[in-house]
Amino acid sequence: MIHLYAFACGLRELPPDAECVQIGGMSAVVGRIADGDRCDSHDDVVRHGLVVEALVERADGVLPARFGERFTDIEALERAVSARSVELERRLRDMRGCVELAVRVGRTSRDVQRDGLDGASYLRARYRAAAEDAAAVSELHAALQLRARATAVSEQVAGSLLHDAGYLVGRHEIDEFARDVDAYASRHPEHTVVCTGPWAPSSFAGAA
Amino acid sequence: MSVVERPPLEQQVTLVELVDRVLGKGVVITGDITLSVAGVDLVYVGLRVLLSSVSALEAAR
Amino acid sequence: MIDSRVLSAQGDVRDLRAGPMPRRIAADPESVERGLAQLVLTLIELLRQLMERQALHRMEQGSLDDEEIERLGETFMKLADRMDELKAEFGLHDDDLNLDLGPLGRLL
Numbered sequence: 001m002i003h004l005y006a007f008a009c010g011l012r013e014l015p016p017d018a019e020c021v022q023i024g025g026m027s028a029v030v031g032r033i034a035d036g037d038r039c040d041s042h043d044d045v046v047r048h049g050l051v052v053e054a055l056v057e058r059a060d061g062v063l064p065a066r067f068g069e070r071f072t073d074i075e076a077l078e079r080a081v082s083a084r085s086v087e088l089e090r091r092l093r094d095m096r097g098c099v100e101l102a103v104r105v106g107r108t109s110r111d112v113q114r115d116g117l118d119g120a121s122y123l124r125a126r127y128r129a130a131a132e133d134a135a136a137v138s139e140l141h142a143a144l145q146l147r148a149r150a151t152a153v154s155e156q157v158a159g160s161l162l163h164d165a166g167y168l169v170g171r172h173e174i175d176e177f178a179r180d181v182d183a184y185a186s187r188h189p190e191h192t193v194v195c196t197g198p199w200a201p202s203s204f205a206g207a208a
Numbered sequence: 209m210s211v212v213e214r215p216p217l218e219q220q221v222t223l224v225e226l227v228d229r230v231l232g233k234g235v236v237i238t239g240d241i242t243l244s245v246a247g248v249d250l251v252y253v254g255l256r257v258l259l260s261s262v263s264a265l266e267a268a269r
Numbered sequence: 270m271i272d273s274r275v276l277s278a279q280g281d282v283r284d285l286r287a288g289p290m291p292r293r294i295a296a297d298p299e300s301v302e303r304g305l306a307q308l309v310l311t312l313i314e315l316l317r318q319l320m321e322r323q324a325l326h327r328m329e330q331g332s333l334d335d336e337e338i339e340r341l342g343e344t345f346m347k348l349a350d351r352m353d354e355l356k357a358e359f360g361l362h363d364d365d366l367n368l369d370l371g372p373l374g375r376l377l
Contacts, residue, residue, distance in 0.1 A: 004237070042227070049226040050271065052234075066234035080237050091235070101276065102225060108280050111349060119342025120335065126345070127325050159318055160363070166233075178276040185279035192280030196225050199274070202233035218273035221282050226271065 002077050003031045003039070004069040005051045006200065007092050010060025015051050023078055024085045026063075026092055029055060030077070033070075040068070052200045061096035063088065064202040091206065098149065098168050099198035101177055105137055105163040106192040136191065137163040140184045147177050152203035162191070166203035174198055306359040310352065311366045317348055 005018060011027045014020055021028040031051070033039045048067050055062045071077040081088065112125040141163065145151050148167035157164050169177055178195055185193040275282075324341050327333050333341070356362065 007235075045227055045230050046223070046271075049230040052230070053226070064229075064234040066232075066236050067230045069237055071238075084237065088235070102229075106280070114346050114349060117342075117346070119339040119344070119346060121342070122346050123324065123328065123338055123342035126321065127328055130325055159314075174276070181277040185277065189279075192282060193277065194221065194275065194279075194282050195277040196222060196274045197276055199225075199229060202229045205233065205235035216273070217282065218275045218278075219271060221278075222271055222274045225274070 001033045001035050002071040002074060003033050004065045004071070004077065005029045005031060005048060006055055006065050007063040007088060008055055008059035008061065009092050009096065011055075011058060013058045015054035015058065018051055021074055021077065023081045025089050026081070026085070027059075028077060028081060052202075056099060056198070056200050061092050061098070062200045063092040063095050063205050064200045065205070095201050095204070097170055098201055099171055099174070100166045100168055100201040100203055101174065101195060101197035102166050102199060103144065103163065103181060104161065104194045105140065106160045107133055107162060108190060108192050133162050136188055141165065143180055143184070144177065147173055147180065150204055168201055168204050171198065303359050303361070306355070307361060307365055310355055310359075310361060313352065314366050317345070317352070321345060
């Protein structure tokens, strides 16, 4: 069975334990797994991630595949990819020279002081806190969006998580981006802020 | 009883982010991925679509 | 195993990523009870958040009168107090109340 890690262009070197299948203008980076083997343990998931991330340093552009893309053999892979090659090649081209930076923002203390408040004051205080958080996050996203070629914002933010987004940037833009995040963090000590990267641009790969 | 070794927090954060990205992001070609969660087969992509629909419904109200 | 990719961090990052991080695993009856409390309180917290979001949304729209705002606020305050009591009773903190569902993400 063939396990697909990612598509690449301008591939200079393969990571260990990976093979390359040329399909049209793209290099499909794959691994082989024994037919009966489920290969979906936590270790397999991590290994998939490490192979994809290793590709970022070894190719001009990387279009990561979601974990679980499997094909009975190379021919099956070629058939599936050829059917969508125009779209896939376009997306791969868009990824050239780009990496993704992930930003998450959360509120550290989740409640307002309740002592001695009546119901209306409490609810209005919660409203104000929520509005302030939303405004701050909006300000951060606007600033980071200016530095990014594309953004992918998660709709599924709940609880203490206020913002969860990926930003597509060129490699030379990483330091300035991180400084913007630092600057925001110092202005908002009431927020937990984490920026990680550079990652392969998984949030911008889409579903074919 | 067991105590799990804790790697440095930064590595934990990175690892968690990595797993999230591998399972939740990336191009999907076959459209139908079966993953085993706690030994139970689930159609993973289908479930994700279901969860998104619920939150989209909520947001639309 | 994997190099850190943290470019910037402020605050307790475990708040944002508490789920799959390794925890002490034990098998005594006290921790089974604690596990159940964790489940129940997480679900209550989820409902509380959903309800509060609804209430704040309606406040924004202006579709709540003063009496409703007062009543809702009182209710949420009482619920928050009760949650604090229950959390204290079971030795749980805010970042314990977040069930990791693996590929389905986290509940809260």
